[in-house]
Amino acid sequence: MHTPTPCAVLWDESHLWGILVCRALDALQVPYVLLKAEHIAAGMLSSLQPPTLLVPGGWAKLKSQALGQSGRQAVRDYVHSGGQYLGFCGGAGLGLASDNTGPFLDLCSWSRKPASDRLPNFSGHLHCTLHGIGTEPSAALPVWWPSQFAPNPAEPLDVLACYSHPGADFWSADIVWSDLAQREAPAWEALYGININPDLLHGEPCIVRGHLGQGSFVLSYPHLETPDSVQANTLLAHLLGQDQPALVAPWDLRQQSPIWDNxxxxxxxxxxxxxxxxxxxxxxxxxxxxxxxxxxxxxxxxxxxxxxxxxxxxxx
Structure with a gap:
C-alpha cells in the first residue's frame, strides 16, 4: 500500500495558529510533519521533499528571523525545484518581497500595503468573491488581524479571492461592525485614530497564487484552517488536492477531557x-x-x- 509523502508545517512563531493548522490537517486526514526553522536551514526540505510546505499565521518578521538567510534560501530552493508553499496570514506575509522592516522570502515582488493605507485591525468573516478556486462564486472566509497585499502591476499574480463585504461576526478593532450605523464610522475613526471602515477592503485581493521556477505558492490572508468554518475548510481541502472536503470540528477551550492529566x-x-x-x-x-x-x-x-x-x- 502506497504511503503518501507527508506535508511539512513550519512550527516556529506559530503558537495558536500552528495548532489550528495541525487540527485542520488531522480533520482532512492529510499526513504532515512539524519542522522547526533550524531543520529547514539544515536541508530537511530537500531530503523530505514534501508536496506542500504550510506556514501558519504569526508574525512574519519573527518567522523570517528564525529561518535566517540559509533557511529562507532553502524555502526558495524548495519552491523553485517544484514544491508548493501555502501560507496563511503571517505565513502569507512571509512569502512577500523584503521591505524596510526586514528580509522575507521574496517568492514574488508583491509586498505589504503601508499601515496608513490599510484597515489595520480587523477580524471575523468577510464575504469574498472567488476566481478559479473551488466550485462556488463566493464564500464567507475568516480573517484574524491580517495585513493587506500591495500588488506590483508589473508582475501580476493570479488573484483567487477578493474581499466583498463584512459578515455578521466581523469586528473592526474592538467594534462589532454590524452594531454600528454607517454614519457613526467617522467619529469612531477620529476617536481611535485609525481606519475602521471595511469599505477600504472592497475588491482587495486576499488569496493569490504565483509560480517560482517549477513550483508554486498560495498566499492567503484568510485563515482557511479556522474551526467550524465550512466554506473556508472546503477551500483548504481543494488547495491540498483533497477530493472529499471535511469540516474542521468546533474547538472549545473550556471543555476538557485530558489525555495527560498533568x-x-x-x-x-x-x-x-x-x-x-x-x-x-x-x-x-x-x-x-x-x-x-x-x-x-x-x-x-x-x-x-x-x-x-x-x-x-x-x-x-
Whole structure:
C-alpha cells in the first residue's frame, strides 16, 4: 500500500495558529510533519521533499528571523525545484518581497500595503468573491488581524479571492461592525485614530497564487484552517488536492477531557480561565468563538488565548 509523502508545517512563531493548522490537517486526514526553522536551514526540505510546505499565521518578521538567510534560501530552493508553499496570514506575509522592516522570502515582488493605507485591525468573516478556486462564486472566509497585499502591476499574480463585504461576526478593532450605523464610522475613526471602515477592503485581493521556477505558492490572508468554518475548510481541502472536503470540528477551550492529566498544566488552565472570567466581569474580555477571545483595545486577549490554547493542547 502506497504511503503518501507527508506535508511539512513550519512550527516556529506559530503558537495558536500552528495548532489550528495541525487540527485542520488531522480533520482532512492529510499526513504532515512539524519542522522547526533550524531543520529547514539544515536541508530537511530537500531530503523530505514534501508536496506542500504550510506556514501558519504569526508574525512574519519573527518567522523570517528564525529561518535566517540559509533557511529562507532553502524555502526558495524548495519552491523553485517544484514544491508548493501555502501560507496563511503571517505565513502569507512571509512569502512577500523584503521591505524596510526586514528580509522575507521574496517568492514574488508583491509586498505589504503601508499601515496608513490599510484597515489595520480587523477580524471575523468577510464575504469574498472567488476566481478559479473551488466550485462556488463566493464564500464567507475568516480573517484574524491580517495585513493587506500591495500588488506590483508589473508582475501580476493570479488573484483567487477578493474581499466583498463584512459578515455578521466581523469586528473592526474592538467594534462589532454590524452594531454600528454607517454614519457613526467617522467619529469612531477620529476617536481611535485609525481606519475602521471595511469599505477600504472592497475588491482587495486576499488569496493569490504565483509560480517560482517549477513550483508554486498560495498566499492567503484568510485563515482557511479556522474551526467550524465550512466554506473556508472546503477551500483548504481543494488547495491540498483533497477530493472529499471535511469540516474542521468546533474547538472549545473550556471543555476538557485530558489525555495527560498533568497537575501543573491543569492548574495553569484553571488560572487562565479564572483570569478570563475576571476580564468578562469587567467587560474587558468576551468569548467570540469557543476557541477565541474578544477583547477591548489594550487588553492582552491574544496572549491569553494563545496560552490557553497551548495549555489545552498539551493535555489533549
Amino acid at each position: 497537575d501543573e498544566l491543569g492548574k495553569i488552565h484553571a488560572l487562565l480561565l479564572e483570569t478570563i472570567c475576571f476580564g468578562q466581569q469587567h467587560f474587558l474580555l468576551s468569548w467570540r468563538k469557543p476557541w477565541l477571545l474578544g477583547w477591548r483595545r489594550g487588553v492582552p486577549g491574544s496572549a491569553l488565548t494563545f496560552l490557553l490554547a497551548m495549555c489545552w493542547q498539551a493535555r489533549h
